[in-house]
Amino acid sequence: MKFQGLVIACAAIATLCPATARAQLTVEITGAGANRLPVAIADFTGERIVAQALTSVVRADLERSGLFRLVDAGAPLADNATPAFDDLKNRGADAVAGGSVTTAADGRYETRVRLSDVPKQAALGNPAYLHSGTQLRATAHRIADFIYEKLTGEPGVFSTRIAYVVKSTGRYELKIADADGSNDQAALASREPIISPAWSPDGGKLAYVSFEAKKPVVYVHDLASGRRHVAANFKGSNSAPAWSPDGKQLAVVLTKDGSSQLYIVNADGSGVTRIATSSGIDTEPRWSPDGQFIYFTSDRGGSPQIYRIAASGGAAGSGAERVTFEGSYNVTPRLSPDGKSLAFISRNGGRFQLALMDLATKQTQILTDSAKDESPSFAPNGRMILYATEIGGRGVLAAVSSDGRVKQKLSVQAADVREPAWGPLVR
């Protein structure tokens, strides 16, 4: 099943169509959850065009998550009308959402939604949103987040954003898009490569590595203003930025003292401190969500493996602890938002695949059957892992649920997409 959310919205409201529609990420579901919750999203009543655009985005969001099966509601449903529970039960729906859109006094729209439990015939919530026409998709994502959280118990991520790099001939663009691939905007365009984007914890900034100075330099880029500053430009290479959970510091890899080693700098680029020492390569640092550890890739044991050190550095005196042991190539550690599992890339028989380790039991599961997986990135609710891979010689993004069941493919026509990073929850 293919979703082109933008096409739906464009059909409804012409002003929503960006000029660069062709360059947009399209999301394709390639695998769904085993027990999908049957839910009916009725057509909202009131302002017809707005209502249609809202409900189609809400439906697309819920279906794309792989956790829901959409059931035809049969008839439009206002937020203050009683759902036809018996009919909905016969249609197999466990939950139903209805809504109404009216024009508010200031010309904006007021959208009211009610979600109900069908078997219990009880309301689950009744949120209202005041929004302009340009905030239509954002409002629909909020509604989908509300429904998702009420029905699954965990936060929805439809309102979040993703960053990724698109490579076309002689051109690299650092793009920001909604989690469904729509509304893509270029934060930076360059003739030289851009890699390793990392979101600040508040979602306002991106740290990344740009080669525009003919060598890797770490920048911090404020998305709202478009302003950026150099966070690390020492002699040699500067790379692999990772934010501390409080957003004040960056772990970076510098080569100013020899080979690639781990340092911490303040986000404004001041105050550089070395935090680990090895004779070989240390790279790809990542803080654990509780701020206690820094996970990283090192070849100190002879092959690249994942290790962790106390974030307080050598002062703790405990040194590095090895985390991965199976195989001869385990790289790119990424902690789940709850800190309980570790996604990484593992080489198995010449194939580079996304793996997930339960940190308590050390049980590891390979989540993909592809061969060139890179750069995993957790959704902020931990449910999906976004990563880069290659299909037909072209770079695409893919996402897989942490149980390996739900699978999506995100691609841009005629371009290479790589280096995805899923942004934090929007509150």
Added chain:
Amino acid sequence: MRARLISLPALSVLTLLLAACGSQPPAPEQGAAGVESRTPSAVKVDTSPVTTVQPDRFDPNSIAALKDPRSPLSKRSVYFDYDSYVVKDEFQALLTAHGKFLAANPKMKMLIQGNADERGSREYNLALGQKRAEAVKKTLVLLGAREDQLEAVSLGEEKPVCTESGEDCWAKNRRGDMLYAGEF
């Protein structure tokens, strides 16, 4: 004019030297702040046309030799084996020529860009490219270059010269490139 105080042969030598230096923009700053400036700093001189007869002589340590196909200095790439940072014997002669050149021209600066093939993590490949650049740098220092003339950086897998998948192509991408100031 002050130049009148200098004898004419001395002046022509001086002008030649300045012209030689002026043709090469200075090495980039390597401090912690800012993107490097590529603007050549102005050299304040009074110039007058000087005609010279170019000798048909080959000076292995002249700046002209950098672009002379007869000189080993015109070759700039060192290739590495898979998962290796060891400079192979076949590149010793090339690195000896560059090491001697850098020793003879202490104002010349060089950027060494290490590269890796496409397999595996981009950031880990960046670190592998760095190891190759460092290996070239260490060899050049052993052969007479000074540490402060050299900067070793990595482009990782980001700038492949060959983009097909396969060992022939990958071998061309496991590479260290030597660029003199003004060439990057």
